[in-house]
Amino acid sequence: MNLAQRVKSLKSSPTIALNSRVQQLSKEGHDIVNLTVGEPDFATPLAIVERAIAALQQGRTKYGPAGGGLALRQAVSSKLLQENRLAYAPEEIVAGCGAKEILCHLFLALVNPGDEILLPAPYWVSYEDQIKLAEGRPQIIPPEVDRANHLLLTPAMLERFATPRTVGLVLCSPNNPAGSVLSPESLLELGAYLTSKNWWIISDEIYEYFSFETPHRSLLELYPELRSRFILVNGLSKSFAMTGWRVGYAAGPAAVIGAVKTLQSHSSTCLPPFIEAAAEWALSQGAELMRVEIAAMKAKRDLVVELAQQLPDIEFFSPQGAFYLFMDLRPLLAKSEQYANGSSLAWCEALLDQQKVAVVPGEAFGTPGYLRISYACSPEKIREGFRRLALFIKA
Ligand code: PMP
Ligand code: GLU
Numbered sequence: 001m002n003l004a005q006r007v008k009s010l011k012s013s014p015t016i017a018l019n020s021r022v023q024q025l026s027k028e029g030h031d032i033v034n035l036t037v038g039e040p041d042f043a044t045p046l047a048i049v050e051r052a053i054a055a056l057q058q059g060r061t062k063y064g065p066a067g068g069g070l071a072l073r074q075a076v077s078s079k080l081l082q083e084n085r086l087a088y089a090p091e092e093i094v095a096g097c098g099a100k101e102i103l104c105h106l107f108l109a110l111v112n113p114g115d116e117i118l119l120p121a122p123y124w125v126s127y128e129d130q131i132k133l134a135e136g137r138p139q140i141i142p143p144e145v146d147r148a149n150h151l152l153l154t155p156a157m158l159e160r161f162a163t164p165r166t167v168g169l170v171l172c173s174p175n176n177p178a179g180s181v182l183s184p185e186s187l188l189e190l191g192a193y194l195t196s197k198n199w200w201i202i203s204d205e206i207y208e209y210f211s212f213e214t215p216h217r218s219l220l221e222l223y224p225e226l227r228s229r230f231i232l233v234n235g236l237s238k239s240f241a242m243t244g245w246r247v248g249y250a251a252g253p254a255a256v257i258g259a260v261k262t263l264q265s266h267s268s269t270c271l272p273p274f275i276e277a278a279a280e281w282a283l284s285q286g287a288e289l290m291r292v293e294i295a296a297m298k299a300k301r302d303l304v305v306e307l308a309q310q311l312p313d314i315e316f317f318s319p320q321g322a323f324y325l326f327m328d329l330r331p332l333l334a335k336s337e338q339y340a341n342g343s344s345l346a347w348c349e350a351l352l353d354q355q356k357v358a359v360v361p362g363e364a365f366g367t368p369g370y371l372r373i374s375y376a377c378s379p380e381k382i383r384e385g386f387r388r389l390a391l392f393i394k395a
Contacts, residue, residue: 009132010129013126014125015036015037015364018358018360032352032356033357033358035358035359035381036358036359036360038324038376040293041378042296045282048240048242048282051278052278055274060273061273061274064270064271064273066265066269067094067095067257067265068276072095072271072280075280075283076088077093080093084216084218084232086218093257094260094264095271096248096260096268097247097268097271098235098246098248099204099235099237101267102248103127103202103204103233104126105259105263109256109259110200111167112135113135115136115165116163116165116166116167117137117138117139117168117202118139118161118166118170118199122177122365122367123170123366125364136167139163141160141161143178143317145317149315149317149318151175153171153190154190155192155193162197166197169199169201171204172203172204173205173207174216174321174322175207177324177364177365178317178319179324179325180317180319184214184217191219194223194226195225198229200231202233203219203230203232204233206237207238210294216321220232232251233249235248236248236279240290246271297375299379300323303379304325304375308325311393312393313393315327316328323376326370326371328369329369345368347361347371351392355392357392359371359373360372
């Protein structure tokens with residue numbers, strides 16, 4: 001018996017797989033510094049947890065509507081207005097089981113077989129496979145940096161990879177895995193270019209609270225004329241440390257939102273209503289609820305930059321947001337006989353083997369020769385990780 005063609009070329013999420021492997025090794029007693037997964041180390045605020053418990057006790061334990069209940073969509077609508085200065089009615093909003101589920105349904109809703117989606121690298125692991133699942137073709141745009149090692153995304157870079165089959169572009173700022181943030185100037189430049197293109201713009205803004213230098217701004221706020229083609233994706237996983245709760249949402253044209261709801265009605269069905277109750281309250285509090293945690297993450301960003309600057313032969317993208325440091329190993333790999341083929345995968349495996357530090361190799365993000373460090377862990381773990389990393393590089 002054969003599996004369907006559609007799943008044969010899919011790979012499991014490498015970030016999820018690596019994290020599970022490292023957790024298993026740790027359980028078996030190995031002393032591993034886990035810098036793999038993008039998951040805040042702080043706990044979900046107790047007040048959010050209490051909302052879920054109260055809702056469970058009140059019996060909010062049955063099916064809810066596909067697309068999210070009205071109260072949750074109203075909470076998202078208020079959040080978008082207050083924090084992002086974007087006006088969306090509840091009918092233009094869909095909530096579901098994580099931004100990952102929403103994105104998967106979005107690609108199914110927007111992509112016909114053979115359609116191309118522009119995907120700037122490095123990109124978060126799941127976009128590529130989700131586009132392929134929808135029988136689309138990811139057009140991967142190789143990274144370019146300026147002199148200060150800021151990752152760029154310019155109209156010229158998009159234009160080079162656009163074809164008559166291009167139907168959309170994925171934006172992710174603050175960026176996983178690069179930690180980069182699109183500057184207001186580059187957003188202006190991109191927006192002006194995109195108004196001349198009839199593409200869907202899928203804007204993943206899940207790291208919006210972790211924009212350390214400039215407050216997060218959605219491209220749509222700067223270019224409201226993109227509204228009929230713009231889909232904003234966000235979720236509570238990162239902002240409120242709720243990865244396991246699985247709450248994501250999107251705002252966009254009602255027809256697109258309706259298609260996602262229909263897909264949900266045949267798959268995930270609904271968010272658990274007691275989770276919705278907690279999410280509504282978290283959204284009503286906004287970034288203010290997480291002020292201390294966000295400041296702590298910025299301090300950790302400063303720490304990793306300081307430590308990474310001390311590593312010989314390592315360059316990295318200037319990290320201005322999210323909670324990742326993306327390192328360019330290529331100068332180092334070029335010097336070594338063993339890794340001269342540019343495989344950061346082999347290098348990262350040896351790092352795990354010899355120094356028990358787990359990181360994600362660049363291959364996962366469409367950029368062999370790089371690696372991603374998640375610094376969403378304790379400062380002690382970060383220091384120990386870098387101590388071992390320095391030893392490994394020296395050896
Ligand atoms: N987008 C990006 C860029 C991410 O890093 C993640 C992390 N998992 C997601 C979407 C999905 O998040 P979730 O499904 O937990 O909402
Ligand atoms: N987005 C996180 C990461 O990149 C969580 C894992 C995942 O969903 O891929 O590590």
